[in-house]
Amino acid sequence: MKTERLPLPTNYAVAYAAKSCDVDVVAAYPITPQSDIVERIAQFIADGELNAEYIPVESEHSALSACIGASAAGARAFTATCSQGLALMHECLFIASGCRLPIVMCVSCRTLSTPINIHTDYQDSMSSRDCGWVQIYVSSAQEGYDSVIQGYKLAELDEILIPVMVCYDGYVLSHTYEPVIVHSDKDVLAFAPKNVKRVLNPDEPVTLGVFCLPNYEYEFKYQLIDALSKVPNALKIVDKEFGEYFGRSYGLYECYRMDDAEYVLATMGAVASTARVAIDELRQEGLKVGLFRPRLFRPCPSDEWRDILSKFELVTVIDRSISFGSVAGPLLFEILGVFMNERERPMFTNFIAGIGGRDVTVNDIKSMFRRSLEAYREKRSVRSCEYYGVRW
Amino acid sequence: MSGLKSWREIPIGCKTTSPGSTVRIKTGTWRDFRPVVNWEKCTKCMLCYIYCPDGTIFPESSYVDYDHCKGCGICAKECPVKVITMVEEVI
Numbered sequence: 466m467k468t469e470r471l472p473l474p475t476n477y478a479v480a481y482a483a484k485s486c487d488v489d490v491v492a493a494y495p496i497t498p499q500s501d502i503v504e505r506i507a508q509f510i511a512d513g514e515l516n517a518e519y520i521p522v523e524s525e526h527s528a529l530s531a532c533i534g535a536s537a538a539g540a541r542a543f544t545a546t547c548s549q550g551l552a553l554m555h556e557c558l559f560i561a562s563g564c565r566l567p568i569v570m571c572v573s574c575r576t577l578s579t580p581i582n583i584h585t586d587y588q589d590s591m592s593s594r595d596c597g598w599v600q601i602y603v604s605s606a607q608e609g610y611d612s613v614i615q616g617y618k619l620a621e622l623d624e625i626l627i628p629v630m631v632c633y634d635g636y637v638l639s640h641t642y643e644p645v646i647v648h649s650d651k652d653v654l655a656f657a658p659k660n661v662k663r664v665l666n667p668d669e670p671v672t673l674g675v676f677c678l679p680n681y682e683y684e685f686k687y688q689l690i691d692a693l694s695k696v697p698n699a700l701k702i703v704d705k706e707f708g709e710y711f712g713r714s715y716g717l718y719e720c721y722r723m724d725d726a727e728y729v730l731a732t733m734g735a736v737a738s739t740a741r742v743a744i745d746e747l748r749q750e751g752l753k754v755g756l757f758r759p760r761l762f763r764p765c766p767s768d769e770w771r772d773i774l775s776k777f778e779l780v781t782v783i784d785r786s787i788s789f790g791s792v793a794g795p796l797l798f799e800i801l802g803v804f805m806n807e808r809e810r811p812m813f814t815n816f817i818a819g820i821g822g823r824d825v826t827v828n829d830i831k832s833m834f835r836r837s838l839e840a841y842r843e844k845r846s847v848r849s850c851e852y853y854g855v856r857w
Numbered sequence: 858m859s860g861l862k863s864w865r866e867i868p869i870g871c872k873t874t875s876p877g878s879t880v881r882i883k884t885g886t887w888r889d890f891r892p893v894v895n896w897e898k899c900t901k902c903m904l905c906y907i908y909c910p911d912g913t914i915f916p917e918s919s920y921v922d923y924d925h926c927k928g929c930g931i932c933a934k935e936c937p938v939k940v941i942t943m944v945e946e947v948i
Binding site: 563564565566626664669670671672673674675676677678680681683684685687688691692 | 861862863864867868869870871872873874876878879882
């Protein structure tokens with residue numbers, strides 16, 4: 466198997482993955498920090514390395530609409546966006562998942578206006594978490610590359626047919642160069658051969674995205690709920706096959722030093738990478754902490770999460786986005802939700818951090834954990850969620 | 858809801874596989890006011906036909922498709938000879 470080891474930021478890594486998946490249609494609108502994904506793909510097409518239709522649309526609403534049409538016509542479609550762009554796509558997100566079109570989209574996560582800020586947090590992708598897409602949060606350029614390939618294989622499975630969003634921290638991951646193992650187009654395509662159904666076909670005419678009354682709406686929605694429930698198992702299989710083929714696999718979540726841990730830190734994406742270092746340092750102080758990093762966020766693999774976390778008494782959850790007006794952050798709620806029917810569950814603490822691109826350092830993570838541990842040891846109730854680091 | 862298909866029995870992805878299904882959905886039941894036309898005085902100018910957003914009024918054949926007319930009243934408003942009256946639907 467021919468491989469190359471290239472220095473790539475996550476944005477370029479996912480562009481290489483899309484190229485190797487031989488995407489047929491790319492429609493996107495530039496928005497920082499996503500732009501160089503599609504710039505790189507445009508370059509691949511201009512250089513003759515990728516034979517695809519590149520549609521430079523006038524907005525993100527049109528970008529996803531074009532991908533919806535292309536995918537329905539049987540093309541492997543790709544797009545990428547973030548922040549205001551993802552917000553502008555919002556209604557089309559539901560149409561893509563409702564029409565069950567296996568589109569893959571990369572999101573270089575960035576906060577939402579206002580104030581206008583180009584830096585990272587998950588405000589954009591978390592605001593889109595209820596749109597019926599699969600959401601995978603990655604924590605390295607290599608994982609981004611691998612997740613796009615796995616994403617197409619998963620999305621196009623006959624029993625799935627759900628669009629996939631690959632999310633990662635803007636700049637922190639999107640623009641940071643890392644060594645990435647890149648495979649040949651031939652090998653990638655052999656692992657993820659195209660399986661896009663041609664829904665729009667003149668020989669068998671259909672109307673897609675039909676008008677529907679209350680007597681059928683619920684049934685169509687339930688079809689998506691049912692298909693989503695099959696995603697955790699399907700991704701497990703795709704990821705295992707990927708591991709056998711390419712030698713790397715990730716599972717539905719990452720556990721770091723969890724085997725002998727007494728306490729858990731749970732967070733996603735780039736903050737999870739920093740948390741690994743923080744955990745190593747905390748362990749030198751004798752605190753047995755482990756990292757739980759959800760990779761598949763939606764649909765929530767509830768059984769797996771519950772099995773892992775129910776063994777612990779204290780779970781500290783760091784959220785990189787705000788659920789305005791709610792009592793805590795989105796990741797905390799997703800994790801808490803899996804304990805809905807349990808009489809016994811861990812104590813949870815929740816910190817909001819890294820908003821608008823603010824650094825989350827090793828010391829920040831250690832400090833959040835210590836505050837959490839203090840509350841646990843003193844057996845006192847804690848505020849449901851702490852807005853860590855905001856100036857008073 | 859009896860007699861309707863379950864979620865397992867309908868095509869996935871919100872699609873209809875047979876053409877013309879709109880004809881079978883009787884949207885006329887949404888109507889509050891019914892356009893009643895005095896066809897004897899109608900001049901067949903066709904303005905109602907042109908303005909009708911649902912394509913439900915046919916002056917040439919003196920016919921209104923009440924299964925699909927939603928009673929918006931545009932035909933009555935546009936009729937230059939005022940032969941269309943909107944009459945309240947009474948159940």
